[in-house]
Structures are given as C-alpha cells and as structure tokens.
Amino acid sequence: MTGNIVLNISYVDKTFGGLQALSNVNLEIEEGKTHAIIGPNGAGKSTLLNVCVGRIKPDRGTVTFNGEILTGKEPFEINQLGVARVFQTPEIFPQLSVLDNVMIPAFASRDGSFEFNPFTLLSDETKIRDEALRVLSDLGLGDQVNNVSGSMSRGDKRRLELAMGLIQRPKLLLLDEPTAGMSRADTNRTIETLIRIKERGMTKVIIEHDMHVVFSLADKISVLAQGAIIAEGAPDEIRGNPKVQEAYLGGAQI
Amino acid sequence: MKLFKLSAKDAIMMAVFIAVVLTMPIWLKPIGAGYPDLLQKFAIFGLFAIGFNILFGLTGYLSFGHAAFLGVGSYTAVWSFKLVSMSVIPAVIFGTVLAGLFAVVIGYVSLRRTGIYFSILTLAFAQMCYKMAYSVLTPITNGETGLRVLRDDPRVVDAMFGVEQNAVPVGELFGINMQGYPGFYFCAAMLILGFFIALRIFRSPFGMMLTAIKTNQTRMRYTGFNTRPYLLVAFVISGMYAGMAGSLMAVTDPLAGAERMQWTASGEVVLMTILGGVGTLVGPILGAGIIKYFENIFSAINESTLHQAFDFLPDSIDNVVVAIISPFVGDGWHLTLGTLFVVIVIFLPGGLVDGISRIRKRFSRKSHASSTTGASEG
Amino acid sequence: MDAIFLQVLNGLDKGGAYALIALGLTLVFGTLGVVNFAHGALFMLGAFCAVTFQFMMTASKQIKDESITFFDAYKEVPYLEIWFGHVGTVLIDWVVPLSIIMAIPVMLLIGLAMERGLIRYFYKRSHAEQILVTFGLAIVLQEIIKSFFGANPIPTPAPEIVAGSANIGALFGLGDSVVYPYWRLIYLAFSGLVIFAVFAFLQFTTFGMVVRAGMADREMVGLLGINVERRFTIVFGIAAVVAGLAGVMYTPILPPDYNMGMEFLVLSFVVVVVGGMGSLGGAVSAGFLLGILQSFASMNEVKAIIPGIDQIIIYLVAVIILLTRPRGLMGRKGVMED
Numbered sequence: 001m002t003g004n005i006v007l008n009i010s011y012v013d014k015t016f017g018g019l020q021a022l023s024n025v026n027l028e029i030e031e032g033k034t035h036a037i038i039g040p041n042g043a044g045k046s047t048l049l050n051v052c053v054g055r056i057k058p059d060r061g062t063v064t065f066n067g068e069i070l071t072g073k074e075p076f077e078i079n080q081l082g083v084a085r086v087f088q089t090p091e092i093f094p095q096l097s098v099l100d101n102v103m104i105p106a107f108a109s110r111d112g113s114f115e116f117n118p119f120t121l122l123s124d125e126t127k128i129r130d131e132a133l134r135v136l137s138d139l140g141l142g143d144q145v146n147n148v149s150g151s152m153s154r155g156d157k158r159r160l161e162l163a164m165g166l167i168q169r170p171k172l173l174l175l176d177e178p179t180a181g182m183s184r185a186d187t188n189r190t191i192e193t194l195i196r197i198k199e200r201g202m203t204k205v206i207i208e209h210d211m212h213v214v215f216s217l218a219d220k221i222s223v224l225a226q227g228a229i230i231a232e233g234a235p236d237e238i239r240g241n242p243k244v245q246e247a248y249l250g251g252a253q254i
Numbered sequence: 255m256k257l258f259k260l261s262a263k264d265a266i267m268m269a270v271f272i273a274v275v276l277t278m279p280i281w282l283k284p285i286g287a288g289y290p291d292l293l294q295k296f297a298i299f300g301l302f303a304i305g306f307n308i309l310f311g312l313t314g315y316l317s318f319g320h321a322a323f324l325g326v327g328s329y330t331a332v333w334s335f336k337l338v339s340m341s342v343i344p345a346v347i348f349g350t351v352l353a354g355l356f357a358v359v360i361g362y363v364s365l366r367r368t369g370i371y372f373s374i375l376t377l378a379f380a381q382m383c384y385k386m387a388y389s390v391l392t393p394i395t396n397g398e399t400g401l402r403v404l405r406d407d408p409r410v411v412d413a414m415f416g417v418e419q420n421a422v423p424v425g426e427l428f429g430i431n432m433q434g435y436p437g438f439y440f441c442a443a444m445l446i447l448g449f450f451i452a453l454r455i456f457r458s459p460f461g462m463m464l465t466a467i468k469t470n471q472t473r474m475r476y477t478g479f480n481t482r483p484y485l486l487v488a489f490v491i492s493g494m495y496a497g498m499a500g501s502l503m504a505v506t507d508p509l510a511g512a513e514r515m516q517w518t519a520s521g522e523v524v525l526m527t528i529l530g531g532v533g534t535l536v537g538p539i540l541g542a543g544i545i546k547y548f549e550n551i552f553s554a555i556n557e558s559t560l561h562q563a564f565d566f567l568p569d570s571i572d573n574v575v576v577a578i579i580s581p582f583v584g585d586g587w588h589l590t591l592g593t594l595f596v597v598i599v600i601f602l603p604g605g606l607v608d609g610i611s612r613i614r615k616r617f618s619r620k621s622h623a624s625s626t627t628g629a630s631e632g
Numbered sequence: 633m634d635a636i637f638l639q640v641l642n643g644l645d646k647g648g649a650y651a652l653i654a655l656g657l658t659l660v661f662g663t664l665g666v667v668n669f670a671h672g673a674l675f676m677l678g679a680f681c682a683v684t685f686q687f688m689m690t691a692s693k694q695i696k697d698e699s700i701t702f703f704d705a706y707k708e709v710p711y712l713e714i715w716f717g718h719v720g721t722v723l724i725d726w727v728v729p730l731s732i733i734m735a736i737p738v739m740l741l742i743g744l745a746m747e748r749g750l751i752r753y754f755y756k757r758s759h760a761e762q763i764l765v766t767f768g769l770a771i772v773l774q775e776i777i778k779s780f781f782g783a784n785p786i787p788t789p790a791p792e793i794v795a796g797s798a799n800i801g802a803l804f805g806l807g808d809s810v811v812y813p814y815w816r817l818i819y820l821a822f823s824g825l826v827i828f829a830v831f832a833f834l835q836f837t838t839f840g841m842v843v844r845a846g847m848a849d850r851e852m853v854g855l856l857g858i859n860v861e862r863r864f865t866i867v868f869g870i871a872a873v874v875a876g877l878a879g880v881m882y883t884p885i886l887p888p889d890y891n892m893g894m895e896f897l898v899l900s901f902v903v904v905v906v907g908g909m910g911s912l913g914g915a916v917s918a919g920f921l922l923g924i925l926q927s928f929a930s931m932n933e934v935k936a937i938i939p940g941i942d943q944i945i946i947y948l949v950a951v952i953i954l955l956t957r958p959r960g961l962m963g964r965k966g967v968m969e970d
Contacts, residue, residue, distance in 0.1 A: 079478030093469040104466050107459055108478035116487050118455040316760045370667055370759050374905050378947035390940030589775035595768025
C-alpha cells in the first residue's frame with residue numbers, strides 16, 4: 001500500500017526553555033508524494049523543518065533520509081544529499097542579480113560543497129546559465145534576470161526562493177509557506193508550478209496555512225498541534241476529522 | 255591559452271591597466287611623484303591592498319592582522335638574501351609561500367568565528383607575531399635593530415656560482431640591481447600579475463561564491479556550500495598577496511623591521527581599501543596610491559614652506575592659515591590620515607570608485623534625462 | 633608563596649585599569665551596539681587631563697633667586713606657591729588626585745560631544761564601519777594630543793606622602809620581600825570603588841534599570857516608549873568618564889604618552905571578548921584575571937619554561953577563549969552572532 005519511504009522522522013523531541021516545541025513526532029514521507037503539514041501557529045511546523053535541514057538539533061529522535069541519518073549533520077551536508085529548503089522569509093542574496101541567485105545553488109549541486117578554481121570564468125558557465133534562465137522563465141521571472149534581487153517585490157522574492165530550490169533538482173523539497181504574502185494570481189501560478197514538478201516525481205513536504213493551496217497539492221496531510229501529530233491521512237479524511245477541526249480550527253469549517 | 259582568457263571588456267581593462275602602470279614614471283612626474291622610491295611604494299602597497307580586498311571586499315571579513323603577513327614576507331625575503339642568493343626571484347617566492355603558510359594556520363583558526371570576533375582574533379595573532387618579533391624571535395628578526403643583509407652572509411647559491419658582493423649587497427635580477435627604476439619595474443610587473451589574478455577571481459564562480467557568502471552566509475550553508483574552505487582560500491590568497499608585498503619591500507630595500515607588523519599597518523591597508531572602494535578592482539590600488547602620495551607630499555611640508563605657499567596673502571591672514579594647516583602636515587600627517595578615515599567612512603562609504611560612478615551617473619542623467627543606467631561598475 | 637602573592641598584587645592594579653576600560657567598552661557595546669575603537673583614546677585623554685592640570689597648577693613665574701648672591705640668577709616659582717605659600721606646594725604635590733575634579737566634567741563633555749557628533753550616526757551601520765570610523769577618530773585624537781604635548785612620556789608623580797611602598801607582607805604574615813607601592817594600592821582601591829559605583833548606579837537607579845533592560849533587549853525598551861537615545865548619550869558619557877578616570881589615576885604608574893590609548897585599547901578589547909561581549913561582570917572579572925595572568929607570565933620562573941610568554945599571554949588566552957567559549961566567560965547567547 002505504501003510506496004518507498006524517503007524521509008523518516010522518528011521520535012523527535014525538542015524543547016526550548018520550558019516550551020515543548022515537538023513531542024514524539026513520527027512522520028514518514030513517501031517518494032514522489034506531496035506531504036502537507038498543517039497546524040495552528042506555534043504548533044512546531046517550522047521547528048520540524050529546521051530539524052530536518054540541520055538548523056536545530058533535536059533533544060531526542062532521528063531524521064533519516066534514504067537510509068542516511070541527517071541528525072547531527074551540517075546543513076550543507078544535508079543539502080548535498082538532495083534535500084533543499086525554500087524559506088518562509090526570503091533568504092536570497094540581495095546584492096546579487098536574480099540570475100546569480102539561481103546560479104549559485106546550481107553550482108552547489110553540480111560541483112558539490114566545495115570546488116574552487118579561480119581560473120574558470122563565470123561567463124564560460126553557459127550550461128548552468130541556460131538552466132537558470134529556463135527555471136526563471138518557468139516561474140515568470142524571465143524579464144527580471146539582470147535586476148538586483150534585493151529590489152524585487154516580496155512576491156517575486158518568494159518565487160526566486162522557489163527557483164533557487166528547484167534548480168538543484170533535489171530529491172526532497174521542503175517548502176515553508178511558499179505562497180504566504182502572495183496575491184491570489186501569484187498563488188495560483190505557484191500552485192501550477194508545484195503541480196508540474198510533482199508530475200516529474202519530486203517529493204515535497206509543504207507547510208502551509210492557505211487551505212486552498214493545501215488541498216490543491218497535498219497527497220497526504222499531517223496535522224500538528226502543540227508539538228504533536230494529532231491526525232494524519234488523505235485530504236478528505238482530514239477534512240472530515242472532528243479532532244482536527246477542534247484542535248486546529250476551534251470547530252469552525254474548513 | 256584558457257588560463258589567460260578574458261572577456262573583451264576585461265581585456266581592454268587589463269591592457270589599459272598595464273599601460274597606465276608602466277607609464278607611471280612619465281605621467282606622475284608633473285605632480286612630483288615620478289621618482290623610483292615613491293613609485294615602488296605605489297606598486298607594493300597597491301599589491302597589498304588588492305590582496306586585502308580579495309578578503310575584505312569579496313567576503314566582508316575584516317582582518318585587522320594583515321600586517322603580520324607583510325612582516326613575514328619581508329623577513330623571509332631578507333633571509334633568502336642572506337642564505338640563498340641575492341636574486342630576487344627566490345626571495346619573492348619564499349616570502350609569498352611562507353606568508354601563505356602562516357595564513358593557512360591563522361586563517362584556519364580565525365575563520366571559526368565571524369564578525370567582530372574574527373577581527374579580534376586576527377588582531378590578536380598579528381599582535382603576537384609583532385611582540386614575538388621583538389622578544390623571543392630576536393635571533394630570527396634581530397629585534398629592534400631590524401634584519402639586514404651583510405656582505406659575509408653565506409648565500410649558498412651565490413657562493414656556488416662565485417658571485418661577489420659589494421659592501422652593501424642589493425637585490426638583483428639577472429645581474430640588474432633592483433633599486434631605482436629597475437626595482438620599480440619589477441614591482442610593477444608583480445602588481446600587474448596580482449591585478450590579473452584578482453581580475454580572474456572576480457570574474458570566476460569562486461568570486462561569485464565569496465560575494466554570496468558576504469551577502470548571506472547562512473543561506474550559502476543551506477544551499478549546500480561548506481563556506482569555510484572558500485573563506486580559507488580567500489584568506490590565504492590575500493595573505494600571500496601581503497607576503498609578496500612584504501618581500502618586495504625587502505627587494506627594493508634589503509632590510510626588515512618588526513614595525514611593519516604593527517597593527518596600525520593593518521589599519522592603513524584597511525583605509526587604502528575603503529578609500530578606493532571596497533570590493534572594486536581598481537579602488538584599492540587607487541587608495542594605496544593616493545595615501546602613499548599624500549603621505550609623501552604632506553610629510554615633506556613644514557611651516558616655512560607653508561608660509562612661502564601663502565605668501566600672496568596679507569601677513570595676518572597668512573599666519574592664521576598656516577596655523578590651521580600646519581598641524582596636518584609634516585609630523586602631523588597621521589592627523590590628516592585619521593581625519594580622512596573618518597570623513598571617508600561617513601560621507602563616502604563606497605569609496606572613490608563609487609563616488610566617481612555616482613558623479614558620472616548624475617551627469618549622464620542630466621544630459622540624457624530619458625536614458626536609463628542599469629549596468630553596475632566592475 | 634611570597635612571590636605568588638606579589639604577582640597577584642602586581643596583576644591587580646593593571647587588571648584594575650583593564651577592567652575600567654573594558655567596563656566602559658562593554659557598556660557602550662551592550663547598550664548602543666557600537667564597537668568603539670576610540671575608547672582607548674578616552675583613557676589616554678583622561679591621562680592627559682592630569683597632565684594639563686599639572687601644567688596649569690605648576691604655571692610659574694620667573695623670579696630672582698635670592699639665595700644666589702654673586703650673580704643674577706632666576707628660578708621658576710609656581711604662582712600657586714607665590715599666592716598660597718605652603719598650601720600651594722601641597723596642592724601641586726596632590727595634582728593627580730585633584731585632577732579627578734577637572735577630569736569628570738571634561739571627560740563627560742568629550743563623551744557627550746563624541747556621541748552626539750559622530751557615534752550616533754553609526755548605530756545602524758555595520759560593525760566594520762563602526763570599527764573603521766572610531767579607529768580613525770582614535771588616530772585623530774592621539775595626533776592632536778601629540779601635537780600639543782609632543783611624543784615623549786610626561787612624568788606626573790603621585791603625591792609625596794604615597795610615593796613609597798607598603799610592607800604588605802608584614803600585614804599578612806609573609807616575608808618582608810612583599811612590598812608594594814602605595815599608589816598601586818590606591819589605584820586598586822580606586823578602580824574597585826569606580827566599578828562598585830557603576831554597578832550600584834545600574835542596579836539601584838531607574839535610569840540604570842532602563843539601561844540594563846536595554847542591554848538585554850534593545851528593541852523592547854524602544855517599544856516601551858522610553859527615549860532610549862538620550863539615555864544612550866548619557867551612557868556613552870559615563871563610559872568616557874570611567875575610562876578617563878582610569879587614565880587620570882594611572883599616570884603615576886605609567887607616564888602618559890599619546891600612544892598609550894592604542895595599547896590599552898587592544899588589550900581591553902581582548903578583555904571584553906574574553907569576558908563576553910556586552911557582559912559587565914564578565915568585563916570586570918576578565919580584566920582582573922588577565923592582569924594577574926600577565927604578571928604571572930612575567931615571572932622569571934615562568935619565562936624560563938616558555939620564553940616570551942609574558943608578551944603574548946593575553947592574546948593567547950583570547951584566542952583560546954574565543955575558540956573554546958565563543959561567547960566569552962560570561963557572554964549571553966545571541967550577542968554579536970551574525
């Protein structure tokens with residue numbers, strides 16, 4: 001019934017001060033699927049992603065990716081294994097051009113973590129540049145490639161973030177609220193893009209508040225409340241689950 | 255010839271740079287800077303500043319200890335003169351390489367921290383080198399007297415070929431003494447080489463990675479880069495530039511003293527870089543040239559020359575003007591330097607190159623109000 | 633045992649100076665978020681307050697020397713002696729402690745002027761730019777002093793009554809070899825007093841409470857609608873006064889020259905980093921600790937084992953601390969970790 005498990009989060013605990021951010025979280029992400037994690041603010045969703053990419057070390061438990069233990073690895077090592085993350089607040093290189101922003105992650109996945117040769121010219125890297133241009137125009141940023149990325153609108157920065165994640169062709173893409181702060185039109189365009197890459201077989205974990213986005217994309221949904229997973233299942237099951245409605249929506253409609 | 259490939263624009267820039275550097279004795283003559291001692295300083299400090307800029311300009315890591323590498327380069331070069339040969343080639347190579355080795359150690363340790371902690375660590379290492387040069391290491395550095403080349407030094411290679419030395423040996427290359435103009439042209443050749451390497455680094459993916467680290471290091475790590483080796487390579491390259499500059503100092507004047515390692519010397523190269531323009535290619539050389547030029551001019555002025563200069567004014571005004579200016583010249587050169595430091599950081603944080611391009615932009619906007627300028631400076 | 637006791641004592645007065653400078657440095661850093669490379673220059677300016685005061689007090693008139701009768705001889709007699717006789721002589725003798733009275737308002741003014749005139753424009757700029765601009769300012773200040781007072785150290789003796797040494801050893805039942813200059817004891821007591829005063833001020837006044845809150849969370853205090861900026865100015869003034877007083881009282885120990893600030897700055901920066909950026913207690917304890925360590929390192933027995941250690945001990949400690957405890961001895965999480 002279940003496919004190949006790519007990411008396995010098992011028994012993860014994390015406390016900050018006295019606050020239990022994550023308690024005994026177990027999660028399995030299937031290959032090729034889009035797995036949404038939803039939950040009220042402060043439920044521990046971002047903490048969970050941070051544990052996955054090595055930003056936060058859990059107090060207990062492990063995260064394994066394709067059989068490799070991620071816990072305790074450096075962020076760049078985790079990325080090299082094929083896990084890319086799209087940040088909630090745009091974490092771009094604001095002084096560089098839009099094109100450079102996308103080329104940098106492409107270099108990381110082509111050359112590995114560290115490849116140094118000052119005697120290659122950036123202008124000779126046509127293959128990577130073409131790839132970056134293609135990804136950018138895919139996301140509707142084709143007309144801004146030479147602009148300084150710091151001066152883009154917030155919505156465009158979010159799309160640039162997405163481009164930086166996509167160009168690495170990661171095995172697993174972690175998206176932290178990819179459409180927050182976007183206009184409805186931009187949101188729909190992002191959903192389209194995400195559906196397209198889903199067809200290509202990229203596994204995705206997505207944290208999202210916007211239920212429209214969640215139900216358009218997710219194959220499976222986990223609900224996190226107060227650091228614990230309270231429900232898990234296909235979108236329709238979650239929609240009808242009274243426990244979720246109570247914890248997450250205070251009984252209101254979805 | 256892939257090694258020497260440049261884009262058309264950069265090739266022109268390189269050609270112009272070579273022409274400008276080699277003709278310096280001619281075009282600097284009218285402003286009184288066309289003599290070899292000063293020209294050598296331009297080239298040497300230009301090289302030092304280019305190298306410093308590869309670290310500070312590209313990665314944003316502010317080292318306050320680069321003078322240590324300058325000192326290491328100088329001492330090594332003098333030792334090469336003493337033990338190996340009066341030829342400048344081994345001196346420069348040893349100086350550069352040993353400074354590079356020092357940079358590997360100091361960089362490896364210092365780069366474990368960022369921001370001000372990094373600055374303090376480099377400062378601490380440089381101070382240690384400086385203090386040790388005056389105390390425990392006197393057998394190597396000859397303490398306060400400074401290390402100099404003597405006639406009776408062994409010089410194994412020279413001895414093998416039976417080269418005789420004068421009472422005061424000087425560095426030489428294929429029989430040409432490296433003082434005066436030949437010395438300048440040798441330094442200029444090194445400067446051109448250094449500029450070319452810097453240009454290639456700026457135009458390489460490696461250079462882009464360094465800039466990206468400066469902009470957002472955290473993001474680099476989540477993008478799959480181990481940033482520390484990149485930073486270390488940049489640190490070592492810039493340490494080697496400093497070592498080469500230090501060895502050139504010894505080439506043009508074969509003696510070395512510990513004062514070259516003092517932290518004010520590290521401060522000076524920072525000033526050169528920010529004066530010209532941090533992160534720009536020509537800026538640091540420009541900054542180095544301007545500072546060394548004015549140091550030279552200002553130090554030579556004294557009160558009587560000032561009175562002469564303002565002779566045309568009525569006596570009372572003349573005295574006032576001289577009284578205002580005189581603390582800034584002669585021995586007071588450092589006061590000018592400090593004031594310049596403050597003024598530049600406040601009003602022109604982008605340096606002269608940035609200032610010039612801003613002025614140019616303003617003018618071009620006036621002349622063609624509709625045209626848009628988007629291209630950024632190199 | 634005697635030797636060790638003596639080294640501890642020797643380290644304490646130097647440590648006192650380090651602690652006082654580092655205290656102001658870390659106070660400014662913790663509240664204003666400014667890395668002030670000109671702080672050493674404030675120490676130097678304090679020392680030159682004492683020098684200036686000495687010049688003023690000893691301003692002299694040439695009068696005929698009556699004791700020499702067979703030719704016309706002149707001697708310089710300070711106006712104070714002419715006007716007040718013996719009282720004048722005593723006043724001149726006590727010039728260093730007395731110059732504290734002058735140094736407090738002068739240093740306060742210098743501090744306020746510096747903050748209003750320059751530092752406040754750099755609150756929002758990068759640490760690198762703060763370092764650069766204050767470094768430039770430090771050069772300017774020391775060059776001004778150099779052009780007025782020359783490059784040579786100027787002796788400013790302590791009052792005669794405390795010029796000798798105290799037999800501390802006898803006090804603690806140790807050998808007679810443990811003697812210690814009175815003035816250094818006074819310096820130690822003085823620095824303790826100033827440190828105590830600063831801490832008491834921060835602990836027991838409302839102003840101090842706001843400052844401490846500002847050090848813990850600057851944005852929060854700003855949100856409370858408290859005029860933070862005016863308080864910052866005063867904090868900077870206080871830091872300047874503390875550094876200045878440290879300088880005034882240090883003059884009998886080390887005749888001041890224009891360059892003394894730079895040397896103490898580098899050392900006290902190391903002290904601040906070792907203590908933990910933004911931690912007042914850390915700065916004080918690290919100041920004394922490093923002072924003592926330094927005087928131990930200059931013992932011949934130690935130098936015999938590791939030659940040259942006395943010159944580099946402080947830097948070595950700084951490197952080790954920074955690598956093993958990046959936040960220093962008492963630094964708080966999240967300070968300067970960008």
